[in-house]
Amino acid sequence: MPKIIKAKEPFRFYTRLHLSELTGLKAVNLSQLLGILKEVPGSSIYHHTHRFLQQHQYLSPEPPNDFAYWVSSVLAEDALAEELASIDTIQYSNIRSLREKIIQTIEDYLKEHPMAKLKFANEEEAFYFIKSISFVVPTKYVAHDLKEFISILERVTVDSIYFHIFEARLRLEKQTNDFSLWIETSLGDKPLADRIANIDPYTRTLEDLRRTLIRIIERKVSS
């Protein structure tokens, strides 16, 4: 039976619940969308690039962000929608750089396709900018080793997994996700930490992400 390593520091699971705050800002065409994207709070960029992950957990993870969905379904600019949808969010370690990439993508597209500026959504299909207010709460779950970690991963809400994988890295700017950070610093297992950090969480549903994490760690524990 492989030896289970005790962590230097235990891992406390947190959960993150969110409330949507309305900004009162809306866009009916690409120029307006672009203008507002430049000034809206980062918590709004975060909301529109991550909302789908939590609200549409049952889908294969498409479409990954509200901007792509709106540009495709309302303005019918499918080529731009595809470019926005394929922005590799995992590459960006903070909201600022993600915002710049989205803006650049739209600006480049409008340079090449100036006629796209002439497409307007009707009032009911306008893009309404919303902010995500996060409430971060410690849960009762604490893991002292990988075995306990797996057993908790099976039980916690997807909100908790979401917080440690997405929010910690991008919104709290920790460079990597919380699980990898703990596994590397408290268990000293860099290869496992890297394997988890290399999962692209944006191309999975949250339940699939949970199963993938459990599978990878279980393999490690039983090896």
Next chain:
Amino acid sequence: MARIDEYIPIVGESIIDDLRLIAEKLKGKVIQHINSTPVGGGVAEILNCMVPLLKELGVDTRWDVIKGGEQFFSTTKKFHNALHGRRENITDRDFEVFLETSNHNIEEVNTYGDIVFVHDPQPIALIRKKAENKWIWRCHIDVSNPDSKVWSFLRDFVVKYDSAVFSAPGFSQPLPIRQFLISPSVDPLSDKNKELPQADVEAVMKKHGIRKNKPVITQISRFDRLKDPLGVIQTYKLVKKYTDCQLVLAGGTASDDPEGAQVLEEVREAAKGDSDIHILLLPQNDLEINALQRGSTVIMQKSLREGFGLTVSEALWKAKPVVASHVGGIPLQIKHKYSGLLCHSIEGAAFALKQLLNSPEYAKKLGANGKEHIRNNFLITRHLRDYILLFLSLFHPEDIVNL
């Protein structure tokens, strides 16, 4: 009345654990709901369900009701219609009546809550009693295109609140206070939504003469022009040319609404001679509505305007494929081609219906997606969570709140 633990088999234990976790953070705070009626209407229905559940979670929640005479309520009804964008003759006298009753309530109602949660325009003027406590105004109405006279009158009160809450993004208004988006919800354990034995569903279908051998398209709605029942019949007729089907239009009686009675008459006239159209008056019969939704092949909600359109959530919760108009809160519930089909016209609705009737596997997939979307976003447990977070937000202005 269901207890909080009864929701565990539906949403999972961890969701209820999270509710308990955040409810604890409100310890010592008294939440006081204030509205205009203890029974009847959507707001009272929500509060009757939410208040006991919040209490069970340990949130000290109370509920008070303002008083008002016939004149006051007929004025607030006019306000309600005007906020929905309907043309109403609002006079200076109406504003006087509103303020007279409001002043009386300001004297009579004790606003003792640490958080005072005011629902809709009727009690809005109570904000004049604001002291050190926190105040929220909850707007349950579609105010995307309000009558400017009424809105500017009410706005003077709204801006004095700490926060406002709307049901859909398009309802928000330029305001100097924080505005939150909180959608309504369905209660999966209520008579309208709970699981029913197949035999009960079939008995209700049979009772109303709905045959099993043809697909059934159903719209559940009041007989109201804004629900476009005549448009639904036209849609059905376009579909019927290619697919033999039945149409069910079911809703409450229109006895207290002269226009409703007229609409019902027009609907009956339009349906004349077609035994496959079933027009059913089902006042307050939640179990039968539930059975009709479950017994239908496709559900429609072809409204011209809609507040939130909870009938869509009800249908999706039953895993039904839905064709609905792109209005009000409906696009929040349906992502086109993912969890239902959205339409903008009679022809568009007919095309969507034909697609679903001819592709049962596609229809099934949309219904299944829809059900999960409702489970994740529009059940009462999410509503409870949002309200608790809303209360907490009053003490935390930041975007990331560490509790």
